[in-house]
Amino acid sequence: MEAFAVPGLPEFEAGDDVAAAIESACDLRDDDVVCVASTIVSKAEGRTADLADYPAGPRAREIASRFEEQTGEERDPRFAQAVLEESTDLVMDEPFLLTETRFGHVGVNAGIDRSNTGGAELLLLPERPSESAERIRDGLPVDAPVIVTDTSGRSFRHGQTGVAIGWAGMPASRDWRGETDRDGHELEVTVESVVDELAATANLVSGEGDDGTPAVIVRDWAFGEHEGSANLYRDLESDFVRQALREWSYEG
Incomplete structure (x- = not known):
């Protein structure tokens, strides 16, 4: 696959059409994934x-x-x-x-x-970034998935990476459970968060600070013949780290 920044996008303001700006700046294909930084989505939505x-x-x-x-x-x-x-x-x-x-x-x-x-x-x-992604997708001339991205820190690691906060036109993850590894062992827990991986790919290209470009096209990537899942965020019952934090107190 390849990933490239959408060139020449303007400074966005409330009411601007993000999909139209992306369409006019590059030639899109159905097999593209359009990754859009939450900053321009928020600005266009007056957030x-x-x-x-x-x-x-x-x-x-x-x-x-x-x-x-x-x-x-x-x-x-x-x-x-x-x-x-x-x-x-x-x-x-x-x-x-x-x-x-x-x-x-x-x-x-x-x-x-x-x-x-x-x-x-x-x-x-954005208030509901998956709905934002759906609106952008509806405004594009091709049937391409859209991911709204943001940068986020991670537990147990320094630094930030790109993550997906909203998506449309594709599952959030692909499920490898039931398939086998190279040794023939059945995979029991592997669910790959592809929207996060694509968001991180886009972040490598888009950059940070005053030289950032707010939209990236990922081309020639395929979801593959896997089951998909819409789930990305853990609920409280399965989020054991969050449960532990409820019992934790800070001592500076």
Whole structure:
């Protein structure tokens, strides 16, 4: 397969048509996978905000105060309030905010970005990124899957990588269970998160910082003859790390 950045995309604003911009910038094929950074999806959907939009409540002020005590760094309680309002579950509240978004993604600060915001103070994640991916896909002239990507840290590892937060036109993962390895042993647990792998591939090409390009085409990749699954996020009953964090307390 090959992966290449879509050239010449504009700075997106609320109401802009992401699909039309991608279509006009490159020749698409049915076997392409279109990976779109959540930043431009959020901008096109008007998901920008300012700290003044989030008057801090008691919980947010408590979180900000405790953070300053532990680290010596000041945190605006309005930012903590924004994170709380964009989250359905506060997995950890110290030494950083790890939360679950409305669509199931668990990440730091509910994925709220303060860089490349297009002039606003805050850039929020799309409310329902799989629906965003479906709308972009519907606007393309070809029958190509679409993945909405974001960068995210990972437990037990340094650094961030590209991950999928929304997708349309393809399963989230391919299921290898029941197939055999090269030694003839049956695979019992292998379920491959292909949307995350494609998002990471796109992130290698798109770059970071001020030289990033917000859309990448992955060409000549095939899902293969496997069963597919729509599941990407673990539920609480099967997420043992998250269960353990409920019993954990931070000692700085």
